Amino acid sequence: MDLDALTGCLTTSACLVTQTTSGLIIGMLLFLVAVGLTLIFGVLKVVNFSHGAFYMFGAYFAMTTYQLSGSFALAMLAGAVGTAIIGLIFERGFMSRVYGRDVLMQLLVCYAFVLIFDDVVRMVWGPEFKSMGMPSAFQVMPLFIAGGVVPPYYLLLIGVALVAALVLGLGLARTRIGKVIRAAAHNPGMVSALGINTGLIYGGVFALGGGLAGLAGALAAPVRSLTPGMGFSVLIESFIVTVIGGMGSILGALVGALLIGLIRSFGSLGFPLFTEGLMYLFMVIVLVSRPSGLFGKEVA
């Protein structure tokens, strides 16, 4: 434990800025993955254990597109859209067959696909780790804000994630499609009785969730190494986020993800040997005091 380092950091603006942005980027990437997970659970009532694979596909799609086209924007698009398509096929072809079934059945299907997707990546891109490389536009000196260090690429990353959060939140709350999705989550039988194709909605939500994870993978690709199975650790942290924020709550995913990010960045200063443990400890506290998560609906 090194509380001096932590208090020292909290009282200097340079350290405060650096650690806060570092917490924000970890949190924002986590949010993009976790929000898909929570969205799919909220509407489809299934826990998508293969969600990490979508993050992995996003990263690989982005890398290949970037290598072929040299365009960073196109790479991000390919990461999100390509993964959304896989999500749609996965939902329509497989997941839709196990709705309402035993949770163990759903888990087995998802786990099978975790293994299959990892091996597909291994066959297509090879077993060794890869790196996409930072686009030259972002290979610049970091910004110095109030003495703190902020890499420009991370500003973009935080911005994109924020925009995604806003569009998603407003879209669900204000648009007609959003209303239909919320209605389908609440009472799918009624929605389909009104002549709305619930299959389409389910497929769409799954594609959206997958696409967001893909976007997170694409955004992470320039700074993280790509390997088959890279989605696994991200998935575990996303579960912590959804448990803290509350399953099915988008605001909960955002708050949970940012909290985890900040715990990691400040925890590594104050509790260098217990940063991981801190995350789980926080989850335990939330679970004990609010079993359905910070923003989850009380279980009736």
Added chain:
Amino acid sequence: MTRTRKPGISRRTTLALMGGGVASLAAPWVASAQAKTIKIGMPTILSGRVAQLGTSSRNGVMIEVEKVNASGGLAGRQIEMVIRDSKGQPQEAARVARELVNTDGCELLIDAEASSGAFAVHEVARDLGVFCIHTNSETSSLTADPKQHIPNAFRTARQGVHDSIAGGNYAAAIAKAKGLKKWATCGPDYAYGRDTTGEYTTYLKRFAPDVEIISESWPKLFQPDYTEVVTKILQAKPQALYTCLWGGDLTSYIDQANIYALFSQMEVFAVNMADYTALTVVKNLPKGIHSGNRYIKTYPGTPENAAWGDAYKAKYGEYPTNWSWENATAIMLMAEAARKANSADGKKLAEAMKGLKIKSPFGADGTVTMRAEDNTLVGYAIGWGTTIPQEPYVPDVKPGDWKMIFELEAEWKKSKGFT
């Protein structure tokens, strides 16, 4: 749907089993017909995150086995490699090793496991008395600890303590020249990371006593994001950073540290940087990272080494790894030992191996030696230099001093109670 077939063994399965039985009864006849070949079993990691360890070990072995077979084999017997995946699990490595000897009829073993598995295979070798060469485990105690010693097991891998002495000495010289007193370390949080970092800083401080470690980070192995570690190190404002991260962890660390301009704010010493697996993957390799040599075809800067690296690349489409040369060396030594003993028998090979010195592209002076006292490889190329972002990646390697390594290693062994 109705079930037409009763549970239990069907007629078809019974027939298949009978067929299998006949085939296995016939097997000894097949084996005796090919008695001239000698089978070498090789448990290694061919799947999972470090599959590259296994594939490049296999490549390193096969390129040399083909040469040996083309020139008449091991004391006249053609080598047949039986290579199995242990998935990186020690208990699986031990099981595979045992099976290779008992069921597959392998007379010799090459243990191409990482350290965790190597200790498990070592126990199998002790139990069965089979000739065994450890090719990838760098953990010093595997051969340095007399409790581990058995006459039939050898190591052709680097050894952690050798690297730490050479690396500590190199870093201390630079620390003194540039006045680097405040150091930070960052190592993966498992046995290798902890041990290597500990040994390295011990020797660094010994050669440069006023060095002070002001910050330590222990990220998890295979952690996807190092941002908090990077910023923590930036806050501590050290003058130099030592890291023994490796492979994909090292490359993502570099990508993430790069955008914080970490490499322009301190000297970085990354022992595992100068390996083609990492060098060719990093897209924006910073200039001036200090690294130990793992395998590069330009060090030792001999035509033999360059030719070996190029031949490997021509055959497999990528450059050799550190594991490739270590495994190739195992076959080279076996071939020489078999020539000397005029036999491929495990016991005779083991006797011939002791103290054997062979010409090698990977030797610091063109030769490597299987040291008789502890059955481990010495005299291999060991050195440190700084990186540039394109080939030859590390243009100028400062060789480590084997005389000094031997002296300090003897002292280290004494301090551990090994001698």
